[in-house]
Amino acid sequence: MADVPAETRTKPYGGEVLPPPTVRVGPLRWLRENLFSSWWNSALTVGALALLYVVGKGVLTWAVTEANWAVIPASLKLLLVGFYPEEELGRVWAVLYGTVVLLGLSAGLWGGLLREAAVLLGAGVGVLLGGLLLAGWGERGLLGGLLLLLLGGAVVGGWLRARAPVLLLRWGKRVVGGGWLLLPIGAVLLLRGVPGGELWAEVPVARWGGLLLTFSLAVVSIVLCFPLGVLLALGRQSSLPVIRWTCIVYIEIVRGVPLVTVLFMASLMLPLFLPSGWEINKVLRAIAAFTLFTAAYVAENVRGGLQSVPKGQIEAAQALGLGPVLTTLLVVLPQALRAVIPANVGQFIALFKDTSLVFIVPLLDFLGIALDVLENPKWGGPAREMLLFVALVYWFFTYFMSHMSRKLERALGVGER
Amino acid sequence: MPKAKDPIIIAEDVHKWFGHFHALRGISLTVHRGEVVVICGPSGSGKSTFIRTINRLEEHQRGRIVVDGIELTNDLKNIEAIRREIGMVFQQFNLFPHLTVLQNITLAPIWVRKMKRSEAERIAMELLERVGIPEQAHKYPGQLSGGQQQRVAIARALAMQPKIMLFDEPTSALDPEMIKEVLDVMRELARSGMTMIVVTHEMGFAREVADRIVFFDEGRLVEEAPPDEFFSNPKHERTKLFLSQILQH
Ligand SMILES: Nc1ncnc2c1ncn2[C@@H]1O[C@H](COP(=O)(O)OP(=O)(O)OP(=O)(O)O)[C@@H](O)[C@H]1O
Ligand SMILES: [Mg+2]
Numbered sequence: 001m002a003d004v005p006a007e008t009r010t011k012p013y014g015g016e017v018l019p020p021p022t023v024r025v026g027p028l029r030w031l032r033e034n035l036f037s038s039w040w041n042s043a044l045t046v047g048a049l050a051l052l053y054v055v056g057k058g059v060l061t062w063a064v065t066e067a068n069w070a071v072i073p074a075s076l077k078l079l080l081v082g083f084y085p086e087e088e089l090g091r092v093w094a095v096l097y098g099t100v101v102l103l104g105l106s107a108g109l110w111g112g113l114l115r116e117a118a119v120l121l122g123a124g125v126g127v128l129l130g131g132l133l134l135a136g137w138g139e140r141g142l143l144g145g146l147l148l149l150l151l152g153g154a155v156v157g158g159w160l161r162a163r164a165p166v167l168l169l170r171w172g173k174r175v176v177g178g179g180w181l182l183l184p185i186g187a188v189l190l191l192r193g194v195p196g197g198e199l200w201a202e203v204p205v206a207r208w209g210g211l212l213l214t215f216s217l218a219v220v221s222i223v224l225c226f227p228l229g230v231l232l233a234l235g236r237q238s239s240l241p242v243i244r245w246t247c248i249v250y251i252e253i254v255r256g257v258p259l260v261t262v263l264f265m266a267s268l269m270l271p272l273f274l275p276s277g278w279e280i281n282k283v284l285r286a287i288a289a290f291t292l293f294t295a296a297y298v299a300e301n302v303r304g305g306l307q308s309v310p311k312g313q314i315e316a317a318q319a320l321g322l323g324p325v326l327t328t329l330l331v332v333l334p335q336a337l338r339a340v341i342p343a344n345v346g347q348f349i350a351l352f353k354d355t356s357l358v359f360i361v362p363l364l365d366f367l368g369i370a371l372d373v374l375e376n377p378k379w380g381g382p383a384r385e386m387l388l389f390v391a392l393v394y395w396f397f398t399y400f401m402s403h404m405s406r407k408l409e410r411a412l413g414v415g416e417r
Numbered sequence: 418m419p420k421a422k423d424p425i426i427i428a429e430d431v432h433k434w435f436g437h438f439h440a441l442r443g444i445s446l447t448v449h450r451g452e453v454v455v456i457c458g459p460s461g462s463g464k465s466t467f468i469r470t471i472n473r474l475e476e477h478q479r480g481r482i483v484v485d486g487i488e489l490t491n492d493l494k495n496i497e498a499i500r501r502e503i504g505m506v507f508q509q510f511n512l513f514p515h516l517t518v519l520q521n522i523t524l525a526p527i528w529v530r531k532m533k534r535s536e537a538e539r540i541a542m543e544l545l546e547r548v549g550i551p552e553q554a555h556k557y558p559g560q561l562s563g564g565q566q567q568r569v570a571i572a573r574a575l576a577m578q579p580k581i582m583l584f585d586e587p588t589s590a591l592d593p594e595m596i597k598e599v600l601d602v603m604r605e606l607a608r609s610g611m612t613m614i615v616v617t618h619e620m621g622f623a624r625e626v627a628d629r630i631v632f633f634d635e636g637r638l639v640e641e642a643p644p645d646e647f648f649s650n651p652k653h654e655r656t657k658l659f660l661s662q663i664l665q666h
Contacts, residue, residue, distance in 0.1 A: 316511035
């Protein structure tokens with residue numbers, strides 16, 4: 001085009017390009033503008049502070065003076081890994097170390113969201129386990145090692161990103177990406193061991209428990225239910241009646257049944273359907289129940305997303321010659337899934353908390369073990385300390401998920417008006 | 418402007434119903450290679466519907482449409498082959514908001530034409546140069562003005578190296594000062610010999626660029642003529658009324 005684009009044409013009337021004005025808000029100014037902007041706002045602020053004081057004072061004095069936190073360090077091993085054999089705990093640490101190194105490296109290599117995730121997790125785990133619990137020195141050393149590795153990974157990754165030649169950086173990213181893909185499989189193999197294996201003895205999943213079990217259930221179920229949910233949502237829009245009706249019936253039935261029922265079905269009824277002699281271990285049954293249950297909800301969320309993609313998008317893709325599969329994969333799904341990040345993460349958070357229902361199966365997850373420990377007469381019945389700790393741990397991880405989901409949504413929304 | 422008589426689009430007695438509504442009532446139109454045909458007519462007369470039948474965004478129920486020797490049937494192979502030959506530009510741009518400008522343009526060449534990424538990006542940059550906004554390559558559509566978005570949409574369609582370009586009111590959603598930048602691109606495209614069908618109310622553009630102007634009313638092709646004749650000596654009452662209304666503004 002011979003025509004010079006409007007933006008680069010020199011304007012006859014000059015017009016300097018200026019940087020935007022910098023606005024600095026000091027803490028005092030912030031306080032005045034946000035908390036004491038009017039007499040009404042000031043009254044609310046003072047009132048809220050007073051209320052916080054009244055409620056918080058009781059809890060705080062109790063936590064510092066009366067509470068006996070000893071129950072937590074004393075049962076920490078049970079809480080974290082259940083009946084995983086003491087002499088094999090090194091494997092759990094190995095998985096943690098592997099994860100932390102990957103997280104650190106990714107934080108350095110990609111920065112942004114991953115860095116934030118690393119900082120949040122590092123701080124949270126550090127505070128929760130290291131500071132509050134006063135675990136033994138051995139554990140503290142191992143925990144410190146975790147944090148050091150996280151930091152070290154971040155430094156190495158950051159160095160690669162800032163200084164290393166492009167080729168090395170690209171390889172670094174590939175290796176770390178591959179590491180993430182292998183991590184879940186590697187972790188299961190390492191933790192569970194191979195039956196009859198020479199190197200690592202087998203640790204049947206039935207002996208896993210506590211936070212380790214909670215995590216395993218949640219992570220595996222989330223990873224499986226998401227693609228299943230997307231497929232169900234797509235199937236529900238299929239032009240083939242058989243597929244469409246199968247998906248609709250599945251989704252509507254599952255959504256009409258409480259999760260507890262699905263878990264009961266999985267633990268009591270499933271054996272009836274299987275040929276005699278077959279047995280599926282309890283953890284797999286629970287995972288199947290969570291996955292099948294949550295997939296139906298994910299499917300409904302995704303359907304909303306699919307419907308929110310304007311028809312013009314599909315027409316534009318078709319007009320370019322993209323077939324139905326490519327149109328769905330490259331144009332519709334990316335937009336639909338982004339639109340439903342909050343709803344889906346909400347679903348995953350619910351799943352994470354609902355894993356505590358596995359007492360039905362029965363399995364002893366984090367909450368289950370905590371309640372079990374309290375049965376011990378030594379601790380004199382249900383202890384607030386324990387329940388508070390359990391709640392705090394659940395809160396930390398769910399907060400982490402919802403925080404990262406908000407950030408992810410914003411990061412993916414670049415340039416959208 | 419004399420053009421070699423080499424038909425590239427042949428539509429014969431094309432009918433289309435939306436439910437009971439008869440939207441196209443027997444349209445016959447032949448477009449030759451390198452020709453620029455402008456379609457105008459009142460709202461609801463079937464202009465969009467007609468050009469959308471040409472690349473099968475709408476299915477016609479009677480009649481025949483042949484594009485570059487390939488007849489449009491329900492055969493998916495044919496439909497995809499024809500869509501590869503035809504670029505389309507929409508009133509609402511329909512850029513993909515989750516992809517950058519460069520990714521918007523390279524998407525189809527890479528996935529449909531199986532072009533190498535580097536090659537596709539080179540071509541995309543050339544096209545952005547041609548429509549005058551190479552510096553916007555790495556922005557997202559939402560960060561561009563309407564006129565810039567429509568020029569990206571034109572570049573995106575051109576990236577598939579189509580033989581025919583369809584425009585459905587490409588400037589109707591734009592502010593007046595942006596209309597010119599888009600029309601300039603289209604003018605240059607017409608000069609380069611592209612076969613074009615343009616639905617538009619920009620009569621200045623039609624008079625200057627079109628080889629033929631076609632007037633639609635109530636699903637029928639009422640009148641067709643070269644621009645001079647169309648504006649100076651319209652035959653049908655309906656055309657005269659339309660022209661008097663549109664030229665008043
Ligand atoms: N998907 C549809 N379903 C039902 N009716 C439709 C559909 N699309 C178009 N129509 C009808 O067909 C007729 C022709 O529509 P079309 O969009 O082709 O008109 P147009 O000439 O492009 O008008 P405009 O200048 O307003 O864009 C209109 O009466 C419209 O209401
Ligand atoms: Mg129209």
